[in-house]
Amino acid sequence: MAKRRKGRAVNGVLLLDKPLEMSSNNALQKVKRIYFAQKAGHTGALDPLATGMLPICLGEGTKFSQFLLDTDKTYQVTAKLGIRTTTSDADGEVVAEKPVNVSKIELDKALESFRGDSKQVPSMYSALKYQGQPLYKYAREGIEVPRQARDITVYRLDVLRFEHDEVEMEIHVSKGTYIRTIVDDLGELLGCGAYVAKLRRVAVGGYPRDKMVTIEQLEQLLAQASEHEIQPSELLDPLLLPMNTACGDMPKVFVDAMSANYLRHGNPVQTANAPLSGLVQVYIDNDDGQTAEFIGVGTIDDNGLVAPKRITVVEALS
Secondary structure (H helix, E strand, O other), X not given: OXXXXXOEOOOEEEEEEEOOOOOHHHHHHHHHHHHOEOOEEEXXXXXXXXXXXXXXXXXXXXXXXXXXXXXXXXEEEEEEEOEEEOOOEOOOOEEEEOOXXXXXXXXXXXXXXXXXXXXXXXXXXXXXXXXOXXXXXXXXXXXXXXXXXXXXXXXXXXXXXXXXXXXXXXXXXXXXXOHHXXXXXXXXXXXXXXXXXXXXXXXXXXXXXXXXXXXXXXXXXXXXXXXXXXXXXXXXXXXXXXXXXXXXXXXXXXXXXXXXXXXXXXXXXXXXXXXXXXXXXXXXOOOOOOOOEXXXXXXXXOOOOEEEEEEOOHHHOO
């Protein structure tokens, strides 16, 4: 007999405002406990020194976390000029100090070289793996390993503030872009060095910034539920965004209940108006006029059929 999971079968996406000096995993575990959720997963770690948007997927929503890993991100970063560190952030050891004599014209010219498409070599202090180990583990042992440059795109880079040795910027980038590497490279271009003094992620894909909630707010709702003797879910669950919000702008296809059952058993199905290739959101088109029900993500196979990729299970739908 299968062991029953501990916790609630609650599904959705919470936009957590991760606090400073907390690891993404610790933040995830706190949210999981507060929601008493069976399953939870985050969608791309933030460094302990970074704050801001950390989408946490609960329940069946964890099946769609990969699509948030692959989406673009927006950050607000404060670069400190005149100092270069081993980790390109405030945690690292200082390796060089130089006077800062940078004009706004020189800054703008340097920043222009980062906009658009380019290749970036990941930092040795990233979580990327080499031979099964994160790069930062090698870095802490003083070992440098080969890293392959990756294609990145800086869609937008705006200067919010420039005061002598500090530059505050908002940067909208493609997946896999390391802000600390951009800041370190900027310092080298300016000839004075630079490191990340402050970093905040303000957007993941199209998620709204004003929907972020803090752990303190969640704990206050728990206390409020206890005080009024109501179930915590009554106050917590309305904060969750639907699972399909993790799928961005994927095209939608609609199937009937029988086809949905085929998909749930691993079989491809034929649908009307499906694209020729790529990923699609799949919905059950109810005949009773009710809102179509999201059941997951499919992929168009070689025969033009919709094959299951990430499909929810019936008993865990919410």
